[in-house]
Amino acid sequence: MSKNLEHQFVTELENNQNIVHKVCTLYTHDRESHNDLFQEITIQLWKAYPKFRGEAKFSTWMYRVALNTAITLYRKSKKKVKTQDFDSVLFKIKAQEYDDTEEQQLKLMYNAIKELGDIEKALVFLYLEDKNYAEIAETLGISEVNARVKMNRVKNKLRTILNP
The missing domain is CATH 1.10.10.10 (Winged helix-like DNA-binding domain superfamily/Winged helix DNA-binding domain)
Incomplete structure (x- = not known):
């Protein structure tokens, strides 16, 4: 994947990451599960991003991927989220701490x-x-x-x- 595409993805994800946090809040019950689901959704977004055609807004596409990932994992694991290794992804995202207070x-x-x-x-x-x-x-x-x-x-x- 090109550096330009990678930069676009990271920028879009950073600008819209609260969508993912909100989905995680709905489908998890503790901080560790929240973080695991956030990571898994990010991986799925990254994998799917080259196929994103821009026919819908990025946020709409992100909602769909995030919700589908959360629902799929929720059903498969009965509330226990399994994650993939994130080390293979080269970029670093500046994560904003989600303040649920x-x-x-x-x-x-x-x-x-x-x-x-x-x-x-x-x-x-x-x-x-x-x-x-x-x-x-x-x-x-x-x-x-x-x-x-x-x-x-x-x-x-x-x-x-x-x-x-």
Whole structure:
């Protein structure tokens, strides 16, 4: 891979890494698992980047890769994340420490979201990221109408979880 492509990737990843951190927060329960999943998503993004055609925004593509990686690993390992060796990748990313204390107000919501199914989690995550239903549908590979229907069902489910 060319140095220019590598530089573009690192820049995009550094600018959008909070997307990956948020996905990791939804699919993990401790700091070590969070870091492992972040690493695995980064590896999958790196492997897939040469195929990124720019037809969608980088962030939309990143959401899709991150969510698919998290869901796949979650299903395979039953909440225990297996990672690949990261030493083979030559670049270094300036990691920003993810400060989850800023999100203490969202703790109850995150716990409720963690009780949802994999696709429901992805749907809520994209909704909370202010994605419109067309973008949600594109990212998840479903119709816009289906995204709306599923979101209404998830909202009701979250209300039930938060207000038993």
